Amino acid sequence: MEGQVLGNRYLLLEKIGGGGMAVVYKAKCNLLNRFVAIKILRSEFTNDEEFVKRFKVEAQAVASLSHPNVVSIYDVGHQDDIHYIVMEYVDGMTLKEFINKHGAINWQDAVKITIQICSAIEHAHKNNIVHRDIKPHNILLTKDGIAKVTDFGIARAVTSSTITMVGSTIGSVHYFSPEQARGGFIDEKSDLYSLGIALYEMVTGKVPFDGDTPVSVALKHIQEVPVEPHKHVPSLPYGVNEIIMKAIQKEQNLRYQSATSMINDLNRVLVQPQGGFVGVENFNGQSTIRMKPVNSPRNANESRNNEYNKNNDAKKEKKKNYVAYWIAGITSILVIALAIFMVISLFSKTIQPTYKMDNYVGREYEAVKIELEEKGFKITPTMKVSETVAKGIIIDQSIPPGTDYKSGNYTSLELTVSSGPKMSKVPEVKDREYREAQSEIEANNLKYKIEREFNEDVAADYVIRTEPAAGEEVEEGTEVTIYVSKGAKTQRIKVPNLVGKTELEAQKALADNKLQLGNIIPAGGKGIVNKQLPEAYTEVEEGESVTIWLTVEQAPATDTSQEPTLPTDTSGDGTETKDPADSTQSDVQTNNQNNNGTNVTN
Template sequence: MEGQVLGNRYTLLEKIGGGGMAVVYKSKDTLLNRFVAIKVLRAEFSTDEEFVKRFNVEAQSVASLSHPNVVSIYDVGYQNNIHYIVMEYVDGLTLKEYINKNGALDWQEAIKISIQICSAIEHAHKNNIVHRDIKPHNILMTKEGIAKVTDFGIARAVTSSTITMVGSTIGSVHYFSPEQARGGFIDDKSDLYSLGIVMYEMVTGRVPFDGDSPVAVALKHIQEIPPEPRKFMPSLPYGVNEIINKAVQKDQSLRYQSATAMIVDLNKVLVRPQGGFVGQNVASNQATIRMQPLNNSNIPNHNRNNTTNNYMEAKKQNKKNTTAYWLAGITSVLVIAIALFFTISLLSKGNKETYEIGNYKGKNFSLVEEELIAKGINYTEIWQENDDYEKGIILEQSLPAGTTYRDGKYTNLELIISKGPQMAKVPDVVEREKREAENEIKTAGLTSKFVNEYNDDIPAGYVIKTEPAADKELKVGSEVVIYVSNGTELKTVKVPNLVGKTETEAEKLLAESKLVLGKIIPAGVTKGIVDRQLPAAFEDVTEGDSVTIFLTPQDTAPPTDVVPPSDTTTNTEETGQKPADESSVETQTPPVTDAETIP
């Protein structure tokens, strides 16, 4: 459908998403000159009149929502048997994509995202709209980190003829509430259950229930208790663990009763991560009791002509009932008192062995935890950053060593545990300019040291590598060594002596010295001998430089070979002596030995 225009103003540009019921396109609103997202219903839904009717009603009601964490709906339209909704375009990832990309999120980030989602749900509930399909796929994350909930009210429009459509439930079954899974009554607490499952996935990187089929997963929502998030993420604060556990209760009456109440606890846990403030709702199972009136004035006077006998009879009956209730109350109090007496007596006769709190300071929490569990000691973890102790070392304990308790139970032991020093990741600055790299290292909370070296591949002034390498975690303030390129190293060589050599020989000698043959003067000489060269023999030059040679015809006597300079050569100017003329030098004949005498 790309390129199609809807409503004479919305041009469909590209498909950016889709599900069992609709396809979403990035589009251009030509009237207001802005990008929008348009959800186009699949063709099979347009034949269901009930669905179309409900869909339009729901879409219009959701359009009335105005909240920073809700994807706004701008318009609803119909054209050529196509039903569509025009929505705010959010440039970012879905929360599902964000979790897949980053894995389990830091608990504080997860709580902040949850507050935004819960705030959007709260706004919808106050406007009598239940989302019914809260899941990471329906939560968009902007590049600024703002969560926006989308698809409000669409699930409510699903009818019996569309609920079994392939793909319409598979993506949601992992986040269904038990009442949704069994087709029961759905209310605002169903959305809070789904949010609890989303929070579970954010802090652990996984959903609590999985299976081979959607039916298997739905049955687990109905029948099984989800494993606590701390089982998969032991460092998760108890407060976060408690909030999730309360949100995903099977019984609707035991969950948060409103999004507002859940937001209160979400804000608290940022300040008090150790928890202890999350309560459970208690639903009474006591049947309704019809009480008799204690005062005859409360009895309706249906007949003002009742006889005195009837009046006295009613009065006696009331007195009798009052006495019965008093006796029943006193009996109940006595039974409870006796039960308590015997219970206390039995407990006092039981195990009176006393235990002592150990000295856990300086020990690794993973080892201490086993002991605490074995002894049945309830404890609370409080994790703090500490530059002096590695992660997992217990720094303080709320009860001093030697504190006694009975029956292996003590509910007030708090352990302050080191999270280790604050860590920072080494940014990837390879092939970045030196100053730019230095700024990135500084921004990451690290310091830098520069080392220069030659490199044939990286231009001068750019980073070759870092030690440690990118993504390595270091303590904040640690030093990162940045290796910066000086460019290609220029090596020097000595020019070989080419005098007396042919052009071919000279070129070969130059190649062996990693030099190249330059100009040949005069240019017309094809065969000749080198009688001069520039640079001169034995001068220091850079590898790859060229050498110019001067040739003389081969029939000319070759010049004398050039002798390399030597420290032992005598300078004639210094001695004042002139070299002997060859004509003045007498030819000396070596003496003839006896062995050479010819008989």
């Protein structure tokens, strides 16, 4: 479902978890620009009114809660046949994943985590909500070590009818209480039993009851006394051992009667780990009464009457006990008969040998699917983006390699399959200005390069096409070539050789070749072309201009070398006097000098 948008708002990014009833996706809220977690009811349950109702109960239950150790609910809705809940996204892992990865947890850390969980349960109980499925799988741990309780999918408000649903036992078999296993009355103490089992697993790395079938595990919850956790972990403080054993008492009246009471002991054991303060709850106490003297003559008759009454009461009590024993015996027989019936129903068809689960990680999904279906497995593939694993290769499997299983249609296996790297569609940018096309390509997490070419139909600077083509799916980061128009292609012409020609001849030669005369240097001069730019025989586009340089024609100079030089007279007043002829000669020389530095116009 990755890539789908729910409620015109939530973009599904990737699957991050799942259970028997729903699948959880990481999503992006486009309205508030934040990550959220979306729980989607599995498709096989969308037509089951009971499951849909139970799914909605979760949203209603958690919506009334506001606590730092409870995952918040933001929204709830449905689209077509998809029912979903929008929740707070917690960046971390489940407590179960943490235990599987690291094994048993240091007892101080385990107690601190349990205090946070118990605080969330206390808040729920004060709002008259019993979770009914407390287990490490439903506890999220943030990277900062904060525990958050989630999955109130089978929670119910506390009423006189808070029991399991007819025909089915709700909860997870390794963690649910004896009363859940029997289908009996469930209250707040049932959550505390499950929390005690979770704490047992945290400090030992294993659950107290295990078996080959759910029925066998359920019977152990009802009948067997668990091995005390300090026998598995001798270094475990006795105070922690006492808290766990009190929390998982089979009789509800012998357990912690409230989450607050359990929190008090958990806080105390951190400073007094040797214990000795965990007491057994007593609910048969009587009020203080005034006793009369046993030997008073005045009370002799009264004493005899009391003795008579006591004997009668004893007979009645004995009779009552016989009835209670008979009822308890019949109840036990019915429970055992029901268990046997369930075992026979499950395993009477075929008795299959036990096999070891193979390791399918790294193998091609389609081949593995055929192999597993032949063995009777129900295969559920989940696609996951991977930058390093090729498309179609298995990344993970829900049943670890080496696990025992019995062949048959009752075994479900979820395979996580690589969908390859993230893909992106090449957007349609044809006939768009190339800078706009660049932005559109980048917005789709793609790179680009520009190639220019002539095109008769597309205006200059507009996109002709792309490679890969528009609509094609490619890996994110792929380079897309954008072909940009240079406009219509013009004819290329060789510039004629103009050197040695006059200005008029040069202009005619250029016109014959569909070129233009550009600048003339010096401006307005007349003469012969001695230089041109572009140079001769260079290819240029039609209509371009050519600049020319001219060698300007010079006027001949006058020869005055044979004319006599007249003496110069100086008047008595010091003024120099020149002959008129001398003045003319000087003017001629000056004129000749000017002619050497200026253009001559004929």
